[in-house]
Amino acid sequence: MEDKRNSGGKASSEAPERPTLKTIAFMTGLGVTTISRALKDAPDIGAETKERVRMVARQLGYQPNRAGVRLRTGKTNVIALILSVDEEIMGFTSQMVFGISEALADTQYHLVVTPHSHSKDPLVPVRYILDTGSADGVIITRIEPDDPRVRLMTERNMPFATHGRTDTELxxxxxxxxxxxxxxxxxxxxxxxxxxRIALLQPPGKLSFHSHTRIGFQTGLHEYGAEEVPLRVTIDTPLPDIRDAVEAMMRSPNAPDGIVSSAGSAAIAVNAGIEAAGMRLGHDVDMVAKQSTHVLNWIRPEIITVYEDVRHAGRELAKAVMARIDGAEPQELQSISLPEWPQR
Known part of the structure; x- marks a missing residue:
């Protein structure tokens, strides 16, 4: 008797057929056109029908064929996030990706993360996306006052949104x-x-939020009658170097009694420098630090933490890009989050 397991060798080794719009139509009893429009969130399709179609699509594991979509519509259904591999390590990257993914859920768009080092030409990944047409919209971070990426994408009519603001006429x-x-x-x-006597661990001077931070810091010093103790490193400085610079500062006759850190990971290095100098946080010196997770409070409850909701930022950026793709005016797609201080 012939062994059916080896008969032709195909039935058992072939992958199951990929579900299509026709598969969903068969399962729901709806037409293919209705299925397609429901998945695109068309306004003429009822909410109940959309939910039924999406539920079946999820159960089947349906994914649109991007090559086919691009041939039919000229769209990729991709939003590209150009994210520096050097980003602040205390949760920024994951929180940004989570937020964008939440906003893209139940839409036709998919997120593609394009890693890039901020020490290299920032135009390279943007030019690649523009020249290959590999995304319908782009999100960028680490914004400069006159950011060449913003100028290039504006000139090429690419829908985009930035985490941070430029300081130009654009x-x-x-x-x-x-x-x-x-x-x-x-x-x-x-x-x-x-x-x-307060020191500021600030952003690097080439980024827009450097000037925003400096303005707020200087205004605060003037208003509250405090003075600045210079700190010659930034949040982009390698953490061991931040630790060494803070230790030297704390051992000097000009040591501060207060420190402001613009990043969570840098605050850990600051704390290490304080301890290396034989001083205690919360006793000899106090620190206020910005963070995008709540890890600092577990490590050193003495740190006064201010929360930046990067996950919310990701959602807002994704919504802005999708709205821009749909033709919304850019001035309608600008928002700013306020610092979240701990409950007292």
Whole structure:
């Protein structure tokens, strides 16, 4: 008797057929056109029908054929996130991706993350996407006051949104964190603890939020009668170097009694420098630090933490890009989040 397991060798080894719009139509009893429009969230399709179609599509594991979609519509259904591999490590990357993914859920769009090092030409990944047409919209981070990526995408009519603001005449979609308010309020919080000599671990000078942070910090010093103790490193400086610079600063005759950190991972290095100098956080010196997760509070409860909701930023950026693709005006797609201070 012939062994059916080896008969032809095909039936048992072939992958199951990929579900299509016709598969969903058969399962729901609806027409293929209705299925297609329901998955695209067409306004003329009822909410109940859309939900039924999406539920069946999820159960079947349906995914649109991107090559076919591109041939039919000229669209890729892809949103590209160009994200620096050097981004702040305390949850920024994962929270940004989570937020964007949440906003893209139940839409036709898929997220593709394009890693890039901020030490290299920032135009390279943008040019690639523009030249290959590999995305319908783009999200970028680490914005500069006159960002060449913003100019290029504006000239090429590519829908995009930025995490941060430029300082040019170009009007573009963005979501930003109010770093000016953060730095100003941080100085006030330290002065309320009796601190008067304050150091700032600031963003690198080439980024837009450097000037926002400096303005808020200087305004706070003037308003609350405090003075600055210079710190010659930034949040982009390697963590061991931040630790060494803080230790040297704390051992000097000009040591501060308050420190503001613009990043969570950098705050850990600052704390290590304080301890290496034989001083105690919360006793000899206080620190206010921005964070995008709540890890700092577990490591050092003495740190006064301010929360930046990067997950919310991701959702806002994704919604802005999709709206721009649909023709919304860029000035309608700009938003800013305020610092979230702990409940007292």
């Amino acid at each position: 009007v573009h979609p963005y979501h930003d964190f109010d770093n000016e308010a953060f730095a100003h309020q941080a100085v006030g919080a330290l002065v309320a603890k009796g601190r008067r």
